[in-house]
Amino acid sequence: MTGRDGGADIAPLGPFDPVIILVRPQLAVNIGTTARAMANGGLFHLRLVAPRDGWPQERAWFASSGADRILEEAKVFDTVDEAVADLHRVFATCPRPRHIIKPLLTARGAATELRAVSQRRLKAGILFGPERAGLDNEDMARADTLIRYPLNPDFMSLNLAQAVLVMAYEWYLTHDQTPERSLMTNETHVATKGEVTNFVNHLVHDLEKTGFLRNEQKKPGMVRNIRHLFARGEVTEQELRTLHGVVRALAHGRQDQ
Amino acid sequence: MTGRDGGADIAPLGPFDPVIILVRPQLAVNIGTTARAMANGGLFHLRLVAPRDGWPQERAWFASSGADRILEEAKVFDTVDEAVADLHRVFATCPRPRHIIKPLLTARGAATELRAVSQRRLKAGILFGPERAGLDNEDMARADTLIRYPLNPDFMSLNLAQAVLVMAYEWYLTHDQTPERSLMTNETHVATKGEVTNFVNHLVHDLEKTGFLRNEQKKPGMVRNIRHLFARGEVTEQELRTLHGVVRALAHGRQDQ
Incomplete structure (x- = not known):
């Protein structure tokens, strides 16, 4: 160091x-x-x-x-x-x-x-x-x-x-106030649950268009798994923006095929 | 170290x-x-x-x-x-x-x-x-x-x-159990309050014999000061034994004069 x-x-x-x-x-x-x-x-x-x-x-x-x-x-x-x-x-x-x-x-x-x-x-x-x-x-x-x-x-x-x-x-x-745990976020903030839900909803919407969720019996469980994945802790606004971009790029790429 | x-x-x-x-x-x-x-x-x-x-x-x-x-x-x-x-x-x-x-x-x-x-x-x-x-x-x-x-x-x-x-x-x-504060006592134990009181009573008794406490008006305050001194924290049995010896030696020395 x-x-x-x-x-x-x-x-x-x-x-x-x-x-x-x-x-x-x-x-x-x-x-x-x-x-x-x-x-x-x-x-x-x-x-x-x-x-x-x-x-x-x-x-x-x-x-x-x-x-x-x-x-x-x-x-x-x-x-x-x-x-x-x-x-x-x-x-x-x-x-x-x-x-x-x-x-x-x-x-x-x-x-x-x-x-x-x-x-x-x-x-x-x-x-x-x-x-x-x-x-x-x-x-x-x-x-x-x-x-x-x-x-x-x-x-x-x-x-x-x-x-x-x-x-x-x-x-x-003895005179330090640093919390034992924090999130290192220099130019971003922790996303609200609404922002996370908004992203997951977009993701599910795009996945529906690709046919990935066409099995109606398995669909609720698969969507729930996705929600669990994004509910494991704090996500940042920056990460959500990146993820929105990733999903858009993947969906766009697939449509081009 | x-x-x-x-x-x-x-x-x-x-x-x-x-x-x-x-x-x-x-x-x-x-x-x-x-x-x-x-x-x-x-x-x-x-x-x-x-x-x-x-x-x-x-x-x-x-x-x-x-x-x-x-x-x-x-x-x-x-x-x-x-x-x-x-x-x-x-x-x-x-x-x-x-x-x-x-x-x-x-x-x-x-x-x-x-x-x-x-x-x-x-x-x-x-x-x-x-x-x-x-x-x-x-x-x-x-x-x-x-x-x-x-x-x-x-x-x-x-x-x-x-x-x-x-x-x-x-x-x-994270897996250490050492108390933040203890008393380092290898071959002795923390004295009970009864043992401390016993020592202070002996001390006061010997002091009375020397005439140190002859002023009856000041005596209660002086004895209280002595009690305060020995009530400031833990005293060990070893220390009390040494103190008993010190008082005996001083009292004996004075009697020899």
Whole structure:
């Protein structure tokens, strides 16, 4: 999936949007792809705790697909404590928490809670651990709440940017109004039942002229089948126009024979 | 996020689980990371239509983080028509559909529908386009239904594996029973209100001995504040045991002074 993306369009949406905090990230490329994933979900605030290879790193910019402003405004800290000092709530992603007593949310549950925290004008951050080892026990002790994504328990391994993407996607959905199902109709509209009936009546009329419905016993059932076919869901005005044309062309062709 | 992942644990979950179809994928690495994303969401069936650099490609295996079986059992086709010939329903991911009349679903809506199709023992596939250009108009005409993810409209660019991950994640959630919120308690349980009350009563008793509650006018309010603090949510038995110990230690220390 590609798209028209401009770094200029990425802007901080609100001071109380969640902060993504990468704890001891190892690869600059992953910091770049994290910024891209954040931009996908409309997140802007990035913090880095002790990035292994220092900061800034040119490779992060190469990997960010244009999410440059997120990288440019990223803040760097030496410790998790410093990185969360001005926040009111800290979440930690944690695929396999052990021996910890802490509220545990799914990504969706966490997104709902992050939205609620943001609406109360409190600042929240989400900790993501280093690529290999994940967050350690000391990092976890700084978090109020753990997040574990429901994923195939036999194959939980997500790379850093993908872990961030799932959270950014769920965050985006908490304020997205897209209906789960719609009809993609750019230059047309859903036809009314009257328009559909009108078309079917024309079709039946033309079919009668060809002799296709000459068996009077079978005719009602055949016509009913045709009506069923066009009553299976929404039909567009554009489709009906095309169908009118198809029937006209077929009927005309047959008359020419 | 990392984890214990074994290729051996990845197996086809059902013959009617959705098929992921990469149409003219360009980079073998992206085929590998796609397999990984599929494994994350419990998807197994991968088809490739005219992969640019041929198939198999060693680089895909390097990138799959152990999702080898998915790659080994991937099927290759020359055309989209051949790749979908045995399927009953075809979905196509499409960030910016234009001039097309088609049902349009979100990733979540599509996952719900894919699950319903699978339960009817029908086979469905999801088309993902090439990295740069996405699916073309001819590809789209093979799909019954379009899928567009709700994402930041100013930054829709997802790489191939991330697009697959979002769909695989939503597919996994349609049969996942994880509660959105739980308490992570490995070796302990949520304390009953009686256990909490018992602790608070002990605390108040010890505080009375120290003289901390000697102001009889302020005492009811102070005790109430303490009760409020411990009535803010669930407390675990383990935490109560620790707190009992803390209070004993503090009270003992004070008596020793």
